[in-house]
Amino acid sequence: MGKCIVITSGKGGVGKTTTSANLGTGLAKLGKRVVLIDADIGLRNLDVVLGLENRIVYDIVDVVEGNCRLEQALIKDKRYSSLCLLPAAQTRDKTAVNPDQMKELCEKLKKDFDYIVIDSPAGIEQGFKNAIAGADRALVVTTPEVSAVRDADRIIGMLEAEGLYDPELIINRVRIDMMNRGDMMNIEDMIEILAIKLLGVVPEDEKIVISTNKGEPVVLSDSSQSGEAFWNITRRLEGEEIPLISLEEGMLDRFKRIVGLR
Amino acid sequence: MLEVMKGIFSKEDSTSKDLAKERLRLVLVHDRIGVSPELIDDMKEELIEVISKYLDIDEDGLEMDLDRNDNSVALIANIPVKSLNNR
Numbered sequence: 001m002g003k004c005i006v007i008t009s010g011k012g013g014v015g016k017t018t019t020s021a022n023l024g025t026g027l028a029k030l031g032k033r034v035v036l037i038d039a040d041i042g043l044r045n046l047d048v049v050l051g052l053e054n055r056i057v058y059d060i061v062d063v064v065e066g067n068c069r070l071e072q073a074l075i076k077d078k079r080y081s082s083l084c085l086l087p088a089a090q091t092r093d094k095t096a097v098n099p100d101q102m103k104e105l106c107e108k109l110k111k112d113f114d115y116i117v118i119d120s121p122a123g124i125e126q127g128f129k130n131a132i133a134g135a136d137r138a139l140v141v142t143t144p145e146v147s148a149v150r151d152a153d154r155i156i157g158m159l160e161a162e163g164l165y166d167p168e169l170i171i172n173r174v175r176i177d178m179m180n181r182g183d184m185m186n187i188e189d190m191i192e193i194l195a196i197k198l199l200g201v202v203p204e205d206e207k208i209v210i211s212t213n214k215g216e217p218v219v220l221s222d223s224s225q226s227g228e229a230f231w232n233i234t235r236r237l238e239g240e241e242i243p244l245i246s247l248e249e250g251m252l253d254r255f256k257r258i259v260g261l262r
Numbered sequence: 263m264l265e266v267m268k269g270i271f272s273k274e275d276s277t278s279k280d281l282a283k284e285r286l287r288l289v290l291v292h293d294r295i296g297v298s299p300e301l302i303d304d305m306k307e308e309l310i311e312v313i314s315k316y317l318d319i320d321e322d323g324l325e326m327d328l329d330r331n332d333n334s335v336a337l338i339a340n341i342p343v344k345s346l347n348n349r
């Protein structure tokens with residue numbers, strides 16, 4: 001039986017889709033059978049980040065409405081045959097799928113895949129509730145800003161209310177220069193305030209923009225800090241104890257102790 | 263509470279991340295129990311009314327706010343009493 005992980009945030013634009021694409025691809029690179037679900041119905045995005053936008057025939061709404069079989073809607077990745085995408089519908093809204101349908105879908109997929117990674121829409125409305133309905137585990141993405149961390153706190157509360165205890169945090173778009181100047185909240189502060197386990201830190205990196213332009217997740221490139229960060233997070237997801245990359249080290253004096261690496 | 267006060271009074275020489283942290287702390291205390299600062303003020307007014315029936319209190323010295331420890335939130339009030347009424 002596979003595991004179902006949902007990527008959430010509260011505040012929009014903090015990096016859920018980027019994280020989903022990179023963790024899904026990273027898990028496939030580790031040899032896992034992975035299906036990525038784009039649950040952001042009406043705002044389809046994950047397909048372009050993965051470079052699969054030209055291959056879509058059916059989508060998640062076609063599956064739940066019975067217009068096609070589940071297997072027909074799964075799009076095979078270009079690079080890894082063990083990676084698939086179930087795209088969002090672009091011309092429908094968040095009510096086109098309900099939580100029960102989502103749960104059923106995840107249960108079906110768990111039989112054939114090791115990981116189901118769900119990219120959630122921003123916000124706390126119906127789309128979010130649908131996205132988390134079938135999940136066993138939740139990751140919360142934030143940036144080091146007051147508004148994003150505040151919304152992350154709200155989401156953590158809602159996840160727990162839905163029975164998704166112990167969500168884990170990914171802090172994205174971190175700038176070490178600003179942290180060193182004292183102009184960006186540091187990792188320790190955020191973990192203390194949110195009282196949540198840290199899964200990883202991803203630096204602000206223009207390589208992410210370039211990789212999104214190309215439709216190739218940055219985790220596939222060997223020479224970028226953000227790619228390395230996503231690769232480390234992927235392996236931590238799998239339960240490996242991965243020490244922090246040098247960039248993480250500079251800003252995280254106590255982080256290693258927090259995650260028990262030292 | 264002390265932490266918060268320190269944060270507020272030392273604005274000049276604290277970095278913007280310290281401000282961010284303190285503002286976040288305060289806003290989360292209120293978010294988590296779903297009570298706005300105005301509501302706390304209203305409650306304070308009513309409390310003063312009730313307590314004043316029984317005790318002569320120093321309204322200006324009264325302090326009341328929410329405080330957070332890890333995952334629990336407490337309503338902390340410090341109400342200085344001047345003298346007992348009618349006794």
Ligand SMILES: Nc1ncnc2c1ncn2[C@@H]1O[C@H](COP(=O)(O)OP(=O)(O)OP(=O)(O)O)[C@@H](O)[C@H]1O
Nearest residue numbers: 012013014015016017018122173203204205208212
């Ligand atoms: N670490 C990073 N460095 C630089 N740019 C980044 C980084 N992470 C994300 N971005 C950029 O930020 C933008 C928003 O990212 P993304 O689409 O992943 O966010 P999202 O949370 O899925 O947004 P939405 O809430 O709209 O679904 C994208 O243009 C992405 O390329």
Ligand SMILES: [Mg+2]
Nearest residue numbers: 016017040045
């Ligand atoms: Mg998105």
